[in-house]
Amino acid sequence: MGESIKSLHSRHSELANGYFQLKVLSNNSLSNHHEVNFTEKLRESKLFPLKPTQLEIFQINVGKMCNQVCKHCHVDAGPDRKEIMTKETMLLCLDAIKKSGAHTVDLTGGAPEMNPHFRWFIQEISKLSINKIIVRCNLTIILANKKYHDLPDFFKAHTIEVVSSLPYFTAGRTDAQRGDGVFEKSIKALQMLNEVGYGIKDSGLIINLVYNPSGAFLPPAQHALELDFKTKLKANYNIDFNSLFAITNLPISRFLDYLLESKNYESYMEKLSNAYNPVAAANVMCRNTISIGWDGAIYDCDFNQMLDLKVASSTNHISQFHIEELQNRNIVVNQHCFGCTAGAGSSCGGTIS
Amino acid sequence: MNTYYNPEDLKKFGNIAEFEKNLANKFFNYYGEVFKEGALTAREKSLIALAVAHAVQCPYCIDAYTVDALEKGCDEAQMMEAVHVTAAIRGGASLVHSVQMMNKAKEITM
Numbered sequence: 196m197g198e199s200i201k202s203l204h205s206r207h208s209e210l211a212n213g214y215f216q217l218k219v220l221s222n223n224s225l226s227n228h229h230e231v232n233f234t235e236k237l238r239e240s241k242l243f244p245l246k247p248t249q250l251e252i253f254q255i256n257v258g259k260m261c262n263q264v265c266k267h268c269h270v271d272a273g274p275d276r277k278e279i280m281t282k283e284t285m286l287l288c289l290d291a292i293k294k295s296g297a298h299t300v301d302l303t304g305g306a307p308e309m310n311p312h313f314r315w316f317i318q319e320i321s322k323l324s325i326n327k328i329i330v331r332c333n334l335t336i337i338l339a340n341k342k343y344h345d346l347p348d349f350f351k352a353h354t355i356e357v358v359s360s361l362p363y364f365t366a367g368r369t370d371a372q373r374g375d376g377v378f379e380k381s382i383k384a385l386q387m388l389n390e391v392g393y394g395i396k397d398s399g400l401i402i403n404l405v406y407n408p409s410g411a412f413l414p415p416a417q418h419a420l421e422l423d424f425k426t427k428l429k430a431n432y433n434i435d436f437n438s439l440f441a442i443t444n445l446p447i448s449r450f451l452d453y454l455l456e457s458k459n460y461e462s463y464m465e466k467l468s469n470a471y472n473p474v475a476a477a478n479v480m481c482r483n484t485i486s487i488g489w490d491g492a493i494y495d496c497d498f499n500q501m502l503d504l505k506v507a508s509s510t511n512h513i514s515q516f517h518i519e520e521l522q523n524r525n526i527v528v529n530q531h532c533f534g535c536t537a538g539a540g541s542s543c544g545g546t547i548s
Numbered sequence: 549m550n551t552y553y554n555p556e557d558l559k560k561f562g563n564i565a566e567f568e569k570n571l572a573n574k575f576f577n578y579y580g581e582v583f584k585e586g587a588l589t590a591r592e593k594s595l596i597a598l599a600v601a602h603a604v605q606c607p608y609c610i611d612a613y614t615v616d617a618l619e620k621g622c623d624e625a626q627m628m629e630a631v632h633v634t635a636a637i638r639g640g641a642s643l644v645h646s647v648q649m650m651n652k653a654k655e656i657t658m
């Protein structure tokens with residue numbers, strides 16, 4: 196149960212390094228009896244090299260700082276992480292968003308709200324011709340400090356679509372993954388969001404929840420689980436929300452550490468590769484998304500960002516953003532990508548097939 | 549290690565077709581149909597399977613349906629309650645037979 200954990204970074208773990216993680220992923224003993232290579236799978240599905248489709252989502256990771264230290268965090272976020280996006284980089288992002296043609300801006304972290312320029316940034320993005328702004332809010336941040344208590348009103352004022360993790364509708368499961376007391380605070384935060392209209396029918400204010408497994412297993416069917424969540428959260432806490440996204444844990448960063456420590460790594464990789472679904476592979480999110488790191492580097496997705504796999508393009512920093520060149524790139528894939536293509540597939544917006 | 553039960557053998561379940569293909573195919577088709585979402589949800593069926601696995605005390609089934617129940621969105625409390633249903637029915641089945649014992653005892657005692 197939710198014993199306090201530290202970031203890999205603060206533990207000086209080798210796994211804090213993207214290159215080391217890739218070494219683990221490519222050097223697995225799984226290959227002894229079960230050679231499965233993601234690139235080969237894509238080739239069989241006639242998807243290699245993986246190319247971008249139309250760019251739709253401009254995702255920005257505004258920093259690794261977070262008030263939580265979840266066990267599975269692929270960002271290795273925590274209060275000790277000081278890497279956050281500067282206002283100068285945000286200005287470059289604003290310029291790039293205009294050039295990108297994306298209809299959605301998706302802000303993530305860490306806890307994006309902890310970036311001191313967060314509200315200013317949202318105000319500036321709101322002035323652009325963008326259909327949707329998503330903020331990945333961890334819920335507890337709303338209660339973490341008085342200065343965040345008005346976040347629901349701020350989100351509402353800018354019609355932000357809020358996406359929040361809640362691994363289960365009970366405290367045990369949630370706290371085991373996200374830390375002691377997180378469930379109770381998350382429930383309180385959801386009630387505060389409901390109070391200003393989030394998740395309430397016809398309010399136009401969207402709050403979507405994210406489920407991800409608390410362990411080395413795959414997520415359930417999204418629609419069935421959504422029904423369970425809706426029934427339980429309404430009955431027990433009078434909470435309303437819009438949709439549930441079921442997301443698979445990718446074998447990187449702290450989840451990779453968990454897999455190795457718990458000796459589940461090989462069976463998990465085998466499970467992921469056995470569940471490879473070509474339909475999901477054709478719809479992986481890196482095809483219509485671009486991901487910007489706290490320092491302005493450009494990546495195919497937030498996962499590649501954490502592995503330090505920059506886009507394979509001459510323009511790999513926001514200061515050189517060039518949409519045509521980026522659209523011509525080959526997406527960088529590796530063994531961790533099996534997490535996106537298993538079963539019904541997985542993306543920041545839930546299942547993809 | 550030499551044991552009657554080997555976790556690796558669970559993955560070989562499909563190999564039973566090697567000795568008798570026709571019946572194995574029929575069984576696996578039937579099996580697949582049974583576990584499809586129907587009047588009962590896939591999650592409910594998984595919990596029933598987990599409970600039955602404990603009744604028949606099959607280590608393969610317990611292994612498989614523990615994972616399956618988690619992957620159908622059950623949590624530990626639901627899974628343990630399902631096993632208590634097994635225990636209650638098994639215990640009850642023994643105990644309810646004591647009525648027979650009582651009947652017989654009463655029949656032949658003063």
Ligand code: SF4
Binds near residue numbers: 262264269270271
């Ligand atoms: S709240 Fe999100 S960013 Fe923060 S530690 Fe948890 S998973 Fe990572």
Ligand code: SF4
Binds near residue numbers: 479498526
């Ligand atoms: S991990 Fe990233 S690059 Fe790999 S398939 Fe998923 S979204 Fe694409």
